[in-house]
Amino acid sequence: xxxxxxxxxxxxxxxxxxxxxxxxxxxxxxxxxxxxxxxxxxxxxxxxxxxxxxxxxxxxxxxxxxxxxxxxxxxxxxxxxxxxxxxxxxxxxxxxxxxxxxxxxxxxxxxxxxxxxxxxxxxxxxxxxxxxxxxxxxxxxxxxxxxxxxxxxxxxxxxxxxxxxxxxxxxxxxxxxxxxxxxxxxxxxxxxxxxxxxxxxxxxxxxxxxxxxxxxxxxxxxxxxxxxxxxxxxxxxx
Amino acid sequence: xxxxxxxxxxxxxxxxxxxxxxxxxxxxxxxxxxxxxxxxxxxxxxxxxxxxxxxxxxxxxxxxxxxxxxxxxxxxxxxxxxxxxxxxxxxxxxxxxxxxxxxxxxxxxxxxxxxxxxxxxxxxxxxxxxxxxxxxxxxxxxxxxxxxxxxxxxxxxxxxxxxxxxxxxxxxxxxxxxxxxxxxxxxxxxxxxxxxxxxxxxxxxxxxxxxxxxxxxxxxxxxxxxxxxxxxxxxxxxxxxxxxxxxxxxxxxxxxxxxxxxxxxxxxxxxxxxxxxxxxxxxxxxxxxxxxxxxxxxxxxxxxxxxxxxxxxxxxxxxxxxxxxxxxxxxxxxxxxxxxxxxxxxxxxxxxxxxxxxxxxxxxxxxxxxxxxxxxxxxxxxxxxxxxxxxxxxxxxxxxxxxxxxxxxxxxxxxxxxx
Numbered sequence: 001x002x003x004x005x006x007x008x009x010x011x012x013x014x015x016x017x018x019x020x021x022x023x024x025x026x027x028x029x030x031x032x033x034x035x036x037x038x039x040x041x042x043x044x045x046x047x048x049x050x051x052x053x054x055x056x057x058x059x060x061x062x063x064x065x066x067x068x069x070x071x072x073x074x075x076x077x078x079x080x081x082x083x084x085x086x087x088x089x090x091x092x093x094x095x096x097x098x099x100x101x102x103x104x105x106x107x108x109x110x111x112x113x114x115x116x117x118x119x120x121x122x123x124x125x126x127x128x129x130x131x132x133x134x135x136x137x138x139x140x141x142x143x144x145x146x147x148x149x150x151x152x153x154x155x156x157x158x159x160x161x162x163x164x165x166x167x168x169x170x171x172x173x174x175x176x177x178x179x180x181x182x183x184x185x186x187x188x189x190x191x192x193x194x195x196x197x198x199x200x201x202x203x204x205x206x207x208x209x210x211x212x213x214x215x216x217x218x219x220x221x222x223x224x225x226x227x228x229x230x231x232x233x234x235x236x237x238x
Numbered sequence: 239x240x241x242x243x244x245x246x247x248x249x250x251x252x253x254x255x256x257x258x259x260x261x262x263x264x265x266x267x268x269x270x271x272x273x274x275x276x277x278x279x280x281x282x283x284x285x286x287x288x289x290x291x292x293x294x295x296x297x298x299x300x301x302x303x304x305x306x307x308x309x310x311x312x313x314x315x316x317x318x319x320x321x322x323x324x325x326x327x328x329x330x331x332x333x334x335x336x337x338x339x340x341x342x343x344x345x346x347x348x349x350x351x352x353x354x355x356x357x358x359x360x361x362x363x364x365x366x367x368x369x370x371x372x373x374x375x376x377x378x379x380x381x382x383x384x385x386x387x388x389x390x391x392x393x394x395x396x397x398x399x400x401x402x403x404x405x406x407x408x409x410x411x412x413x414x415x416x417x418x419x420x421x422x423x424x425x426x427x428x429x430x431x432x433x434x435x436x437x438x439x440x441x442x443x444x445x446x447x448x449x450x451x452x453x454x455x456x457x458x459x460x461x462x463x464x465x466x467x468x469x470x471x472x473x474x475x476x477x478x479x480x481x482x483x484x485x486x487x488x489x490x491x492x493x494x495x496x497x498x499x500x501x502x503x504x505x506x507x508x509x510x511x512x513x514x515x516x517x518x519x520x521x522x523x524x525x526x527x528x529x530x531x532x533x534x535x536x537x538x539x540x541x542x543x544x545x546x547x548x549x550x551x552x553x554x555x556x557x558x559x560x561x562x563x564x565x566x567x568x569x570x571x572x573x574x575x576x577x578x579x580x581x582x583x584x585x586x587x588x589x590x591x592x593x594x595x596x597x598x599x600x601x602x603x604x605x606x607x608x609x610x611x612x613x614x615x616x617x618x619x620x621x622x623x624x625x626x627x628x629x630x631x632x633x634x635x636x637x638x639x640x641x642x643x644x645x646x647x648x649x650x651x652x653x654x655x656x657x
């Protein structure tokens with residue numbers, strides 16, 4: 001990547017920084033979800049303190065739970081098999097299951113035709129999420145929001161920016177990668193050639209490189225942000 | 239206004255007495271930071287570095303030497319020297335921060351001043367409170383701060399950590415080590431269980447017939463499957479964990495007789511590590527930014543206290559949503575806070591908040607695991623959007639690499655905090 005490309009990329013990300021909202025998307029509206037739950041689910045499912053199994057299993061701690069895993073509940077063979085095959089309830093799998101139960105678990109006993117409206121599903125999933133583990137206490141708990149990636153409009157690329165954003169982004173790297181180039185246990189990224197940096201970060205982003213921390217870090221960076229970081233670290237003095 | 243001017247004059251005098259005089263210091267916006275840990279040291283250092291002289295940054299920290307709570311378990315396990323946890327503030331001071339070695343005794347949000355235990359008064363335009371934790375009175379019946387000399391908490395690194403290690407080393411052969419684990423939320427979710435691993439490692443070397451009893455008010459905890467697998471593999475039969483269904487939530491201690499009552503039943507113990515329920519460091523409540531939970535709610539996009547727009551709260555003391563209370567979290571939050579404070583005071587650009595955390599734990603020699611996540615602000619809270627965790631059954635090479643990575647992280651974050 002040449003200097004002009006880097007400059008353009010830097011301008012692009014600065015524009016994004018100024019114009020895109022810095023907020024992840026909440027899953028949905030938990031209060032509307034509570035109403036939906038009451039109308040559509042509560043005939044068979046209980047949730048909250050002292051919830052017990054009824055026609056369907058109780059739904060506390062649903063996120064992160066293996067399918068077919070509530071003690072004392074008799075599941076269909078199909079659901080039990082999905083559980084032993086590794087199906088775990090996450091935002092994605094629950095969304096698919098609530099949309100069309102039989103599409104995900106062919107022989108499920110849940111006699112529910114599905115909820116087609118994505119917004120309503122999001123509300124319901126937000127309500128259910130409130131009764132699962134909190135990441136604050138158990139960091140490996142399931143996400144509580146959907147991530148947003150920076151959304152760049154081409155017409156704002158021309159806005160004048162400065163180099164501050166690259167430096168700000170780099171502060172997330174320097175928690176582990178030392179700016180002075182020390183490389184005990186964690187490799188140095190100081191003065192890494194920009195092209196190599198960009199290729200490596202995209203390989204993490206695509207999960208071709210295996211490291212989970214780096215997959216996560218790279219995964220939420222836009223192409224422009226990666227380019228800016230590359231430019232920043234390539235010229236950083238030890 | 240007259241009062242304000244007097245305060246300013248007093249503080250300027252106090253600052254000059256403690257540091258090199260600064261020309262026209264009183265004309266720059268003033269940021270005062272309370273607490274020199276992962277949140278406070280980082281925010282002070284980044285503010286001074288990035289503002290390049292445009293801000294007057296003062297860091298208040300009572301200790302000349304800071305001992306990191308993170309990695310203090312590795313000292314307990316014999317993997318690190320105590321001195322390796324020590325860090326000073328010279329490089330932060332050299333970076334343009336006025337370091338005041340004193341205790342913040344009070345905050346006057348209306349006058350925008352911090353009163354020091356030593357008597358000084360520091361005015362601020364923006365205040366950052368990063369005091370870590372204090373313990374909730376009465377959380378464990380029979381235990382008090384005075385009793386910590388007999389039954390240490392060792393959950394703020396320093397003499398308490400050394401006391402606990404000495405007690406473990408002095409245990410009689412075949413003795414019983416008891417941990418009273420804390421209720422949620424608390425500093426470092428995997429910390430108590432890494433500590434159990436480290437104590438088990440030490441006992442396996444020097445007191446192999448000793449036992450470890452963990453009394454826990456929680457029905458599950460961070461990295462549970464990984465710890466349970468590790469305890470079975472490395473310390474088979476040594477660790478007994480008692481959850482709330484077996485009385486782990488109804489615990490009383492008797493320091494004078496070294497007894498623990500589990501649901502009323504007395505158990506004699508040789509060492510008792512009581513990690514009580516926690517709340518924001520007391521200065522946060524004194525500043526009026528905490529709520530009924532004992533923690534300080536903050537704006538997810540900036541870490542600004544919801545109760546006072548001139549005050550930021552970082553790290554363990556804050557109630558922000560999904561981020562665990564960890565040094566990594568505090569360090570991550572500090573960078574967002576520094577960027578937001580600088581934007582307010584100097585007009586520099588405000589960028590989107592990005593937060594992250596990773597917690598490494600050591601289970602046994604070269605058997606390291608980790609859990610981590612990325613976070614973004616939503617209107618309600620800082621929300622987790624993606625996470626990962628080490629898997630059970632990983633091979634030894636991966637676990638060794640994870641441990642070595644944690645050593646690299648320690649060097650990295652302490653360099654990031656202290657320069």
